Amino acid sequence: MSTTTCVQLDELQKKPTSFHRCIFSGPSLNSTAIKEEKTSLVSQTEDARQSVLLLKGVREQYTLVNDHTIPAILNPGEILVKVLAIGLNPIDWKAPAFNFGIPSLPWINGRDLAGLVLQVPGENSRVRVGDIVLVPSTDYRDIRKAAFQEYAIATDFNAARIPSSTSIHASASLGVAFVASVLALGVSFGLDFSVLSKSPGPNLPQIISQLDRNDIPADIQDECFASESERPQRGDWVAIWGASTTTGLVTLQLAKLAGLRVICVADVARHGAKLLESGADLLVDRHDTERAVEIIRGVTGGKLRYAIDIVGKDTAALLEKTLDPSGHSHLLGLTGLPKERNPGIRYHTVPIKLFHTAPTVGESMVRWLEDLLESKTLTLPEIVRAEGGLEGINAALDLLRSGSVSGKRIVVGLDS
Ligand SMILES: NC(=O)c1ccc[n+]([C@@H]2O[C@H](COP(=O)([O-])OP(=O)(O)OC[C@H]3O[C@@H](n4cnc5c(N)ncnc54)[C@H](OP(=O)(O)O)[C@@H]3O)[C@@H](O)[C@H]2O)c1
Structure with a gap:
């Protein structure tokens, strides 16, 4: 030994x-x-x-x-x-x-x-x-x-x-990629991970509802207490711009576990095989950006409601154009959001500090991660x-x- x-x-x-x-x-x-x-x-x-x-x-x-x-x-x-x-x-x-x-x-x-x-x-x-x-x-x-x-x-x-x-x-x-992905999907979009058939996770909106609003840092309170009624349902589309990032690959896997259909925008020649292996439903090449927007709009019939940008505010602005602007769509930017806001879209930033400021939230997330690793559900x-x-x-x-x-x-x- x-x-x-x-x-x-x-x-x-x-x-x-x-x-x-x-x-x-x-x-x-x-x-x-x-x-x-x-x-x-x-x-x-x-x-x-x-x-x-x-x-x-x-x-x-x-x-x-x-x-x-x-x-x-x-x-x-x-x-x-x-x-x-x-x-x-x-x-x-x-x-x-x-x-x-x-x-x-x-x-x-x-x-x-x-x-x-x-x-x-x-x-x-x-x-x-x-x-x-x-x-x-x-x-x-x-x-x-x-x-x-x-x-x-x-x-x-x-x-x-x-x-x-x-x-x-x-x-x-x-670690950070997992925390950002879980909070983006589970808090900003309100996805309930407790209903997964394989390796169920936390229902974060429910855990957060038990917290005193004043115990949460003021700058993330609105993000944390957003309405649960908007949460994605099985079969809904979510688009990820920057799907080949570490955060994108984790987000893709968690979204697929929850039964969502995932559009991955990335360099398809370079990363397409890995993204397909991880469950991507649609690959869109990142290099022709106007065409990428058209493809996403076409495939979702202009009804896309959830999009996550993991690259920057320019690509967040492109994703914004793919969303249905009827008031029930959500755009989350991990690295910035467009300056001009469309009143028909709700904008989100990931409330990353919730992980270390709310022990019940942090513990529910690391317990789930332990389970995902033990069961080899997460690659x-x-x-x-x-x-x-x-x-x-x-x-x-x-x-x-x-x-x-x-x-x-x-x-x-x-x-x-
Ligand atoms: N707000 C937060 O709390 C938080 C938390 C986590 C991450 N982030 C941010 O999220 C971003 C990603 O972080 P990460 O650690 O996951 O990144 P990473 O793993 O280092 O991502 C690198 C990947 O980005 C891809 N990429 C570069 N430019 C692109 C573009 N224009 N379109 C699509 N893909 C592009 C590259 O793919 P190619 O091979 O195509 O070049 C590469 O595979 C960073 O800006 C990070 O700071 C923020």
């Missing part, structure tokens, strides 16, 4: 932190066989240090820093995770390049991680020490939760346990593994920005 992970944990013990049990891993982390053993509690001290990737200024590269403090558990429900793999999202390069989503400087970024649970809030926590979890780190204003570091804090209701048969690296690619994104650990992230983000790694998520391992 390999000692890879235990060596790392031994190292961690030298930098004292607090955990209950040690794990033993198999020869590679992909085939990790995890066993738990009791060890003594070592109290956390201010001396505990780690490597992090720090953003020191906008439009700068990230800098590797080796003597940063290991983040501390400060609130009920928080867990400490040793980061084993990081999935790279477009926002990781866009935020410094365009100076948004950076609360202050210096800052740590990174939205998707998978890792080993080292510390839990108590016996009643839904995750246990030794679990391998994936964490979508949507709470980017809390630097302790960022992915570009060796150790990160998460809440137990935002961590999904990964089955032992699932690749740790591939699971690091999924994980294809990944490209980048070398070099934290230090390799700058080069990997350049690769992501270049667009040359298309249809795949870049994942950086910290376990070598």
